[in-house]
Amino acid sequence: xxxxxxxxxxxxxxGYAHPExxxxxxWVADHLDDPNxxxxxxDEDLLLYELGHIPGAMKLDWETQMQQPVKRDFVxxxxxxxxxxxxxITNDTTVVFYGDKNNWxxxxxxxxxxxxxxxxxxxxxxxxxKWEAEGRPFTREVPxxxxxxxxxxxxxxxxxxxREDVLKHLEQENPALVDVxxxxxxxxxxxxxxxxPQEGAQRAGHVKGAVNVPWGTAANEDGTFxxxxxxxxxxxxxxxxxxxxxxxxxxxxxxxxxxxxxxKYLLGYExxxxxxxxxxxxxxxxxxxxxxxxxxx
Amino acid sequence: MLDRQEYIEIIxxxxxxxxxxxxxxxxxxxxxxxxxxxxxxxxxxxxxxxDGKIEQASFEGEGCTISQAGGSIITxxxxxxxxDEVKALGKETMIEEIGEDAVKSRVRCATLALGTAQAAVDxxxxxxRSSDEGIDAGPVVERFEN
Numbered sequence: 001x002x003x004x005x006x007x008x009x010x011x012x013x014x015g016y017a018h019p020e021x022x023x024x025x026x027w028v029a030d031h032l033d034d035p036n037x038x039x040x041x042x043d044e045d046l047l048l049y050e051l052g053h054i055p056g057a058m059k060l061d062w063e064t065q066m067q068q069p070v071k072r073d074f075v076x077x078x079x080x081x082x083x084x085x086x087x088x089i090t091n092d093t094t095v096v097f098y099g100d101k102n103n104w105x106x107x108x109x110x111x112x113x114x115x116x117x118x119x120x121x122x123x124x125x126x127x128x129x130k131w132e133a134e135g136r137p138f139t140r141e142v143p144x145x146x147x148x149x150x151x152x153x154x155x156x157x158x159x160x161x162x163r164e165d166v167l168k169h170l171e172q173e174n175p176a177l178v179d180v181x182x183x184x185x186x187x188x189x190x191x192x193x194x195x196x197p198q199e200g201a202q203r204a205g206h207v208k209g210a211v212n213v214p215w216g217t218a219a220n221e222d223g224t225f226x227x228x229x230x231x232x233x234x235x236x237x238x239x240x241x242x243x244x245x246x247x248x249x250x251x252x253x254x255x256x257x258x259x260x261x262x263x264k265y266l267l268g269y270e271x272x273x274x275x276x277x278x279x280x281x282x283x284x285x286x287x288x289x290x291x292x293x294x295x296x297x
Numbered sequence: 298m299l300d301r302q303e304y305i306e307i308i309x310x311x312x313x314x315x316x317x318x319x320x321x322x323x324x325x326x327x328x329x330x331x332x333x334x335x336x337x338x339x340x341x342x343x344x345x346x347x348d349g350k351i352e353q354a355s356f357e358g359e360g361c362t363i364s365q366a367g368g369s370i371i372t373x374x375x376x377x378x379x380x381d382e383v384k385a386l387g388k389e390t391m392i393e394e395i396g397e398d399a400v401k402s403r404v405r406c407a408t409l410a411l412g413t414a415q416a417a418v419d420x421x422x423x424x425x426r427s428s429d430e431g432i433d434a435g436p437v438v439e440r441f442e443n
Contacts, residue, residue, distance in 0.1 A: 044361075045361040045362055046361075046362070046363060046399060046403055047305060047308060047312075047362040047399075048361075050309060051309055051312065051362060063402060064402075
C-alpha cells in the first residue's frame with residue numbers, strides 16, 4: 001500500500017479480508033486532485049469514457065490497450081511500463097479503477113496491474129453506475145499528463161493459470177474450479193454470453209469438474225459488491241472454499257478476473273488464479289476433459 | 298475516410314441527440330430486437346408507402362452507446378429507400394457509418410438496429426403477402442439474438 005494515500009475506512013468494507021482495495025465514490029470525490037492518485041476507467045461499453053468520465057480519470061481499454069494486437073496475450077512487461085508511463089503513473093501511485101457493469105473490466109485492469117506487481121491498486125465500489133446515480137460530475141476533458149518512469153515487476157505467475165496448470169489442477173481429488181460464465185454457456189447451450197457472437201471455441205460446455213457461479217452474482221443491483229457473508233455462502237455452497245487452491249475461468253478471462261478479485265481480496269482466499277485462456281482456448285483443445293449439462297461432470 | 302476520433306464524434310452525437318427516436322403509432326410494421334445479455338434493446342417502427350418505400354422510420358430503445366447510436370443512424374439512413382435497398386445493407390454499411398473499429402469491436406451492438414430494421418421489412422413483406430392471399434400470418438413483434 002502507498003504510504004501517502006490513506007485507505008478508505010468506510011465501515012461497509014470492514015468485513016472484507018482486504019478492505020484497503022476498495023474505495024467509495026465519496027473517497028474518489030475527495031481525491032480528485034490528489035497527485036498521488038490516478039483514476040482509470042475500464043468499460044465493456046467501448047465509448048463510455050468518451051461520453052464523459054470522472055474528472056481527471058484516464059481510459060484503459062481492455063481490448064486495444066491491455067492486450068497485444070497480434071499475439072494472444074496481455075501486454076508484455078515493456079508494454080505495461082509504457083501503458084503506466086503514458087498515464088502518469090509511477091510505482092508509488094495509488095491507482096483506482098472504476099467501470100461499467102459491476103466493475104467487470106475494472107477488475108480486469110486491477111488484475112493486470114497486480115500481475116505486473118503494482119503495489120497500490122484499488123477499485124471504486126459500485127463503479128460508474130453508482131457515481132452517475134449519485135449525480136456526481138462527468139467531464140469529456142482528457143487529462144494531459146507528463147510521462148513517468150515506471151518499472152514493472154516480473155509477472156506474478158501465482159495469480160494466472162495456463163492450460164497446463166488447469167490440467168494439473170484437475171488431477172486433484174476435488175479440484176476447486178469455478179466457471180463464472182452464464183448457465184447457458186456452462187451447460188453447453190451457448191458458446192458465448194447471450195447477445196454476443198457465438199464464436200471462439202470448437203466445443204460448448206465446461207471444463208470437467210468445474211462448478212458454475214456466474215460472476216455477476218457477486219454484485220448487488222447497484223453494482224457494489226455483496227456483503228462478505230453472502231459472498232462466502234455463494235462460493236462455499238459450491239465447494240469453492242478458502243482451504244483449496246482455486247482456478248477461475250470464463251470465455252477470455254475478463255469475467256473471471258472479477259471473481260478472482262472477489263475470492264482473493266474480499267474473501268481472502270490465499271491461492272486463486274485466473275485462467276485467461278479460458279473457454280476460448282479450452283473449448284478448442286484436443287483431448288482435454290469436457291462436460292455438458294448442469295453437473296460438473 | 299474519417300479518422301477514429303471523427304467516427305467516435307458521430308457515434309456520440311447520435312447517442313446523445315438521437316434522430317427519429319420516438320414511438321410511431323401508425324407504423325406499417327414494428328419489431329423489437331435485442332441483445333438481452335448485454336442489455337441492448339431496440340424497437341424499430343417503419344411506415345411503408347404503397348410503392349414499397351420507407352416513408353418514415355423511427356426507433357425506441359436502451360443500451361450501450363453503439364447500439365443506440367445505430368438506431369438513430371439506421372432510421373435516418375433508410376428513409377426513402379426501397380425495401381430491397383434496405384435488405385441489401387450489411388455490416389459494411391455500418392463500417393461506412395461508424396468506422397471499422399467500433400463495428401469490429403462490437404459487431405452485435407453495431408448491427409442490432411440494422412438487423413432489426415431488416416427483420417421488420419421481412420415481417421412486413423410476409424404479412425402483406427399473406428394478406429394479399431387472404432391468409433392471417435399473425436403478428437411478429439420480437440427478434441431477439443440468443
